[in-house]
Amino acid sequence: MENLAEQVRKALKDQGVTQIKLAELLDTTQPVVSRTLKASVLNDRSHWPAILDILGLEVFIRPKQP
Known part of the structure; x- marks a missing residue:
C-alpha cells in the first residue's frame, strides 16, 4: 500500500500539477x-x-487489516 505522500505525488503527476504550481x-x-x-x-x-x-x-x- 502506498503512503499518503506517495499517493499525493501520484495525484500531482496525474493532474499535471508541479510542486511550483502547488x-x-x-x-x-x-x-x-x-x-x-x-x-x-x-x-x-x-x-x-x-x-x-x-x-x-x-x-x-480505518483499522488495518490483519
Whole structure:
C-alpha cells in the first residue's frame, strides 16, 4: 500500500500539477512544498490539509487489516 505522500505525488503527476504550481496555489514556496511532502501529516504547521483540498482528495482512517 502506498503512503499518503506517495499517493499525493501520484495525484500531482496525474493532474499535471508541479510542486511550483502547488506552491503558488498555497501561497508558499516550492521548497516548503517539498519539505511538506516529506514531513509528518500531524505537524501543526503542515500544508497537508490545503494540499489535499487543492487536489480534491480526502483521508479516510480505518483499522488495518490483519
